[in-house]
Amino acid sequence: MANFTQQQAQIYKAHLRGHFETDSHRCLATFNFETYQEESRKPYKKLQLLNEEVLAAKITIQETVDQVTGILLIPLIGAIDCITGTESYFITVGQCFFFTAQAGGSFAIQNPYEKEQVNYLQIRIKLTDVIPDKKVYSFDLSHKNEMIPTIQNPEFSFRIGMYTARAEDSYQPENKSNGIFALVLNGAFEFQNRLIEDRDGLAIDATETIEFESLTENSILLLLEM
Template sequence: MATFLQQPAQIYKAHLRGHFESDVHRCLATFNFKTYQDESRMPYQKLQVWNEEVLAPKITMRNTVEDNCGILLLPLIGAIDCRVGAETHFIMTGQAYFFTLPKKTDFEIQNPYENEQVNYLQIRLKCHKNFSEEQLLSFDLNTSGQLISIIDNPDFSFSIGMYRSRHEGIYKPEDTNHGIFAFALNGAFEFQNRLIENRDGLAIDNSESIEFESLTENALLLLLELKA
């Protein structure tokens, strides 16, 4: 990869995530969440929550948002039900569900299976008061070697890509003032001359162009661009 001046950045190592666990639910929090509070794990710009969660069969978790925010749910293993008000949405692997809620509003996530655990990401971002959106989106990772745009709205864009070992890529933010958060969902990457491994996150500021290289076979990258 090319040599260049490094932009301000912070790595969020997976083994340092906040860990909450009961008999029916496990939560690994990249940023400060509930009783997990650390100065090095403050929210990144409007990105407030990036949690990996595991839910036991037939269990429902109720969540309350503290601010006006957008919620993105991404099943990793199995499928989940999400109940917002009177509506329930079934979300499978290969899909992402995005919706917005006003502050102090509840939503529920349920494992619909009788005998199997589910694993999913719950992501929350602060959004404009007048911004309202709901989308159930599907994507196909059979096409490797490129970032697939899943969501692009006034507050953020969200992409996912699968890469073979030693594949090199370039991502160009819409604006250098936009924050970039990358997450190695599987495998390892050299991302802007920094190593991120399985479940590590990386926040980068002030970038005109970002270079990355996958270091393992079938490496999965999630990329979030936070717009001003």
């Protein structure tokens, strides 16, 4: 397997995430966010924010950004509505939604259910320019043991895959100088003797090939290349 030095890789353990909670909204922040500020949790390259959020039934939250930002929303349980300007986009499990928010821009995330809470990822990526398309992308995790290319543009790419126990795979970055951020959404993986479990993240710098092995059945891995 590829050999990552201590300088080339950093693990972000899930239990150390910043925790914000009200009666209607819970947020677990992988990187520094609001009052959660730790030296080891600075943004990774263009990846500025990676929050796992839970929203109560019929609740809407408003979000703003202070720079040109790509917003990636990925439902984990249930579905959400995202309102940008006068448009509303419905996103459910097996889909993700990507759009650009201008500096000073705002958007809203809404739980459309009458009684059920929803669980989703909110990911923000610093962009050098506006990507004009607002689009809902779909992916099929029934195709196991492979990373499914879902979004690819000049700024970043997003892949996701589900793996059976003991399945091995590898990923070659488009450019070995790019950064890779892996997030385990379910189960556990091993990256060169590094155990990455449910909701743990791993940042990997400057490598030609990333090799990994699923340690549990139906493990789910998300990969961002920047």
